Amino acid sequence: MPARVDAGQRLHRLLAVLTWLARQGRAPVAELAERFGLSPDELIADLELAACCGLPPYTPDQLMEIMVDEQEVVANLGPELARPRRLTAAEGFALAAAARAIEAVPGADPDGSLARGLDKLEAVLGHRDRLRIDLGEPPHLAELRGAVESGAQVELGYYSVSSDEESLRVVDPLSVLALDGHWYLDGYCHRAGDRRRFRVDRVLSVRPTGKTVDGGVSDSSSEGSSAPRPGDVGEAAFVPGPDAVVARVAVDGEGLWLTDAVPTVGLESLPDGRTVVLLAVASPVWFDRLLLRLGPHAEVLGPPELVDAGRRAADRLLDRYRRSAAPVT
């Protein structure tokens, strides 16, 4: 049951129900209620109220003709109410963004229904091509989407940033989703014995094992665990684990992009104008690379075991540059 809904929202919903009924003529009560997120009782109450509305002087022929019984609603509402209604700016945006996002997924709209629908919509709204959505297209995306749809178990070659290792993992794929600028595969990882989230752009290879996964099985095996843990720590959608260390990193103005780029636990100001960024570090490799990118614009203040991380990472990489001659190609 929804909590208290104000009159404006109820009106919006009632008009939507009427528009639908004006188009359909009749609908089962249960189906109509479910479509609009109402209980059957709420739906019937709103419809009985609407049946009283109409044009003065409220003669029966002016009333909206709505008949409700236990099972079904039958309505004769005239063509006007069946017309689509104007969208607010937020609604127009939401609809166009959703459609553009789907269009950005390769193979998601094979017969072009969505593109045609969006074309008609944008023609009516009076604009075209003002919104572009790019969700990226890592190489194994289509294969993994296919595996989710067909329930095919796969063996993934996967590069993990946190361990800086390649590994093979047998995964029962559950879903593929785009989040914070990356594609992720959620699935049950047999190596970890739990649900894991994998970044699709770090998948090196996909090989079907030939087994088919019954959708419910892996789900129930992870019952109780909420969202999947990232297969990579320190990525987007990152939730600090219990073993994460909180590092204090002082950055100057040129290192402030850090606060946009990674999830931070907190911020403090220093008297010298620098900002102390608190971040959860679950993977030393990830932290090293972050410090390399920040370079001289960052200084790790603590904890003690991390204060040298950036210097050591830079030294190791410098070794590589010193070992190789500088071949000009």
Add this chain to the structure above:
Amino acid sequence: MVDRLERLTDLVLVLLRDERPKPLREIAAEVPGYPAEGEARRQAFERDKRTLRDGGVEVTALPIEGREQVGYLIRPEDFYLPDLDLAPDEQAALNLAVAGVHLGDPSGRDALWRLGLPASAGVQPFADLTALPALPVLYDAVRRRAAVTFEYRGDPRHVAPALLRFRGGWWYLVGFDLEKQASRTFRVDRMDGPPTVGEPGSAVVPDDFDPSAALPEEPWRMGEEVAVPVDVLVDAGLAPLVVAEVGESTVHDRRPDGAVVVRLEVTNVARLRSWVLELGEHAEVLGPDDVRADMVSWLEATAATPVVR
């Protein structure tokens, strides 16, 4: 006692079905539930108008003859859309799109309701587009060609908006900066406070302005330096991932051990450096000499940062 929902529904129908603006006295006579007279009735009506406007229903006030001087109506063009004539498969596709793409609020569902296409439940969302309150405002400005004004990193900006773009998890506004007379790209989440929108048609963009050229694809091309071809060696382990990212056409050399050399056209050496360093010890700038030297001096400076006192 008339339910407020009933009063609102009646009000919409009465204001919509008559082409003549009606004074409040007449409206109150036709819509049951308003207080009898005077200030209380006026306040109740104003409150209803606000509720309708918040829900996207605009009540228009027009001057009329007679004592009350102002009459009200809902213009059909403010309430209805021309028929979209959507085929069943197109309706279904729009339904699935809204169900599958998460935008952080119910606007998408509301849109389908208004179009008479209530969504079916039970579709698993598969994309989450970061929701920002400024987006509908900017989208509206883009489509009305209205100039927008906002604070960006402490500076006021006056921009003719041309395109909203989602990429890499961020929303960008691409537009023509009317003060600087140049194309600019702004991260929407970095705007300070809500943008102010000017009159429709107030944003004039030069003919040769191409918004899709304004946001280069790769970070190392997001600069105005003279383009330099830079060779980056990537070790075998990460080579497939990198080639997938930068494209097969950039592969300049494949080594027997599986490593690749990619040749990138760089207009922003700092962004290239950051990108290479994300690959940790698995990548190395080979040349040209000055770009490689830039990387080495960056690493030397990093290695030499003072030890905490």
